Every structure is written in C-alpha cells, then in structure tokens.
Amino acid sequence: MAKRELPFQSRQEFHEEGHRVFLPHLSVDCVIFGFHNDALKVLLLKWKQGPWCLPGGFIKHRESIDQSANRILKERTGLDSIFLEQFYAFGDPAREKGKRVKGAWIGKRFITIGYYALVEYSQVFPQPDLLSSECRWWDVDEVPELIYDHKEIMNKALYTLRLSLNDHPVGYNLLPEKFTMPQLQKLYETILGEPLDRRNFQKQMLSLNLLIRLKERKTGGAHKAPFLYKFDKKRYSSALQTGLRISF
Secondary structure: OOOOOOOOOOHHHHHHHHHHOEEEEEEEEEEEEEEEOOEEEEEEEEEOOOOEEOOEEEEEOOOOHHHHHHHHHHHHHOOOOOEEEEEEEEOOOOOOOOOOOOOOHHHOOOEEEEEEEEOOHHHOOOOOOOOEEEEEEEEHHHOOOEOOOHHHHHHHHHHHHHHHOOOOOOOOOOOOOOEEHHHHHHHHHHHHOOOOOHHHHHHHHHHOOOEEEEEEEOOOOOOOOOEEEEEOHHHHHHHHHHOOOOOO
C-alpha cells in the first residue's frame, strides 16, 4: 500500500510549511466509486477530530493536475492505471465557509478540481493518513454529512457518471474480471437508480462487441447457472476513446 507523500511530521507543520510543497488556492477532490453487494459505494475520509470528507489533496509545484489526481488515487487505493475522469471545477467563494484553520495557507480560499474514479472494490484497502483518522466505504445513499461542498461534489460526479452511460462503457473497473450478465445489469441499474429490461439490456450489451462469453458458468446458484463474461480489453479501451451510442 502506498503511503501518502506528506514530508511533514505533524498537522501543525503541514499547516505552517505546506505552501513550500503545494500550490496555494488550488486543490483536487476525488470521488472514488466502487461496487459491492449490489450497491454503489463511495470512499470517504474522516478528519481527525472533524467531519467526513472526500479524498483529496493539493498540487505540488512541479506537478500537473492530472498527476496530482493520480497520486492521490494511488495513495488512497494502492492501485495504478485506474479509470479517472476530470468532471468539474468548484469555485464558489463561500464553498469552504466555516473553515477552522485561520491564517495559514490552507485556511485561505481554494478552488478545487473534481475527478471521479471507478475501482474494483475487492482490490482496494483504504487507509487514513496524517490528517485523517479513518478511511472507509459508504453506500452512496447512506453518506453522512460531509464537510464544505463535498456532498455537492459527490452528487455532481454521480450525475456525470449517469450521463456517460449512453456514451461510454462502464464495468471494467467496477466488476471482477469474470462476471455474469445479471451482475453487469445490476451495476447499470444501481448507477442509474432504476430497473432495466433484461432482454433489451442483454441485446444492447452484446451488440457493442465488448464482451467475451466464456465457456464456464457461475457456480453455487440455485437455478441454472448463467454464463460468465469478461471484457475485451482492447475494444473496451477503444470505446472509451471513441464513445458509444446506446440508450437505456
């Protein structure tokens, strides 16, 4: 598991000297989605002696915004090369109303760049860092009160993800390597928040030529075991770049 790269020994030192490492006034907040037990999850942090928040961080002086987002994701999940999408910038002057840190660079106004990530739940082992006491998954429908405008950021990420379902494939980063068609449909239904017609969904998924049906079936079920599928990685990657036209 990667450790968070904060060259400080305490929160006080970070508050006093952080500007020497990070850009002032600009931050990154990441909405990390996972899928487990037929529920869409989001990864949250709990500040030490404070509320819950999205995983986020600051941009180093010699680091691009995308590089900082990927670094934050690796520190939080331990994963490399995962799906990461920049979706919005949040800059309301009052977005950090009630900030407790006064005087220090971190207590001043920040504009934050929002990213959302899709990760395979079972491969992530969340861990807190110097500034947090807990890091764990929450159902998106059961998220507690979040700091500042982080609930707005999370909702905007979910809205963006839902809009993207008609234009880009989803599933490779959220499901196990091998999965059934009902599992894939349940993922889409959970993201959309509504049921889908089984026959129409299967027809549309197969027409995209992104799935490889395996000879093996899922074991352990009471009914006739469904076939297992996996994504064609090359075609999936191409579809992410060129887009799709499907309708649910």
